[in-house]
Each structure stands twice: as C-alpha cells, then as structure tokens.
Amino acid sequence: VRWTIFNNLILIISSILSRSRNDTSGEKETLQVKPADESRVLSNLTVEPTGCQKGRRLGYKCYLVYNSQEDYAGASRKCLERGGRMAMPRDRREQEALADYVKTFFRPGNWPVWLGINDLRSEGMYLFDDGTRVSYFQWRKHFLSSQPDGGRRENCVAMSSDDGDWWDHYCDRTMNYVCEFDDRVAL
Numbered sequence: 001v002r003w004t005i006f007n008n009l010i011l012i013i014s015s016i017l018s019r020s021r022n023d024t025s026g027e028k029e030t031l032q033v034k035p036a037d038e039s040r041v042l043s044n045l046t047v048e049p050t051g052c053q054k055g056r057r058l059g060y061k062c063y064l065v066y067n068s069q070e071d072y073a074g075a076s077r078k079c080l081e082r083g084g085r086m087a088m089p090r091d092r093r094e095q096e097a098l099a100d101y102v103k104t105f106f107r108p109g110n111w112p113v114w115l116g117i118n119d120l121r122s123e124g125m126y127l128f129d130d131g132t133r134v135s136y137f138q139w140r141k142h143f144l145s146s147q148p149d150g151g152r153r154e155n156c157v158a159m160s161s162d163d164g165d166w167w168d169h170y171c172d173r174t175m176n177y178v179c180e181f182d183d184r185v186a187l
C-alpha cells in the first residue's frame with residue numbers, strides 16, 4: 001500500500017512538472033509571435049463566423065455579396081442578423097475594392113447591388129445605414145443619365161456591378177446586396 005501511495009505521488013509530481021513545462025513553452029511561443037503573424041491568427045479566428053472567406057477583405061473590413069433578392073429594408077435586416085451591416089464604402093479605397101469585387105462576382109453580367117446608403121430622412125442628404133454622413137460619392141455621371149435623378153421617389157442607393165457607379169433607386173425594389181463585416185466587432 002505504501003509503495004502505491006509513493007508511486008502515485010511520483011505520478012502527480014511529474015504531471016505537475018510536465019504541465020508547468022508546457023505552460024512555459026506556450027508562453028515563449030506567444031511572445032515570439034510577430035505582430036503580422038498575430039493579426040493573421042486573429043483574422044483566421046474571426047473570418048469563419050462571418051463567412052467572409054468567400055468575400056473581399058480590406059483591412060479590418062470584409063465585404064460579402066448575397067445573391068438573393070431583397071428590398072433595401074430587407075437587405076439591411078439580413079446583414080444585421082448575420083452580425084454585419086450593409087456595405088458602406090467610406091472612401092475611394094473602399095469604393096474601388098468593393099467595385100472590383102462586385103464586378104468580379106457578377107462578371108460577365110451587370111447587376112445592381114444595394115449599398116447601405118440612403119436619403120430617406122432628408123432629400124439629398126445621404127446617410128449610411130448606420131446614420132453617419134456620406135462624404136465620398138461615386139454617382140454615375142453620364143450625359144444620358146446622371147445620378148441621382150429620382151428625387152423624393154428614389155431614396156436608396158445601389159452600385160452597378162460593371163463599373164461600380166452609384167444609382168438611386170426605389171427602396172422597395174428587390175435586388176442582390178452586399179454586407180460588410182468588421183473584425184474589430186467580432187473580437
């Protein structure tokens with residue numbers, strides 16, 4: 001009996017020792033991770049829940065096209081339900097990345113997709129779907145059809161997939177849409 005107790009003690013001590021050794025090596029590995037590696041690890045962890053491995057990543061944002069028909073309000077709701085929001089390109093860089101992604105997605109076709117932009121609250125004052133002001137615009141400018149041209153009737157903004165230009169539309173029109181996801185929120 002005494003021998004068994006001694007053996008068990010040895011087992012317990014050695015398991016404690018090996019556990020603490022593992023802890024130390026784990027700490028060392030964490031310390032050795034470079035910032036770039038760390039961000040890759042973090043983004044890998046957070047990409048999956050949003051489904052954005054299929055979409056287009058740009059910094060902490062990623063865009064994902066949904067190939068299903070929704071009106072503007074429906075698209076907004078669906079994006080929120082998925083933990084994201086409607087796509088809100090805030091500057092030229094984001095606009096160009098989104099336009100390129102949407103073009104690639106629908107090529108060779110040309111389909112409009114809802115963006116998270118509207119002037120529902122006040123005609124001509126364009127807000128993102130989260131209520132912030134839009135300061136960078138990409139309206140279609142053409143001598144035959146310059147946008148926006150819908151006045152108070154058309155208050156929701158879509159991007160055409162062939163050139164990335166913006167058009168105002170009836171908000172109850174149904175079309176494909178783009179959600180964006182923010183890694184910082186997921187973290």
Ligand SMILES: [Ca+2]
Pocket residue numbers: 119123124148150151152153154155156168
């Ligand atoms: Ca309008």
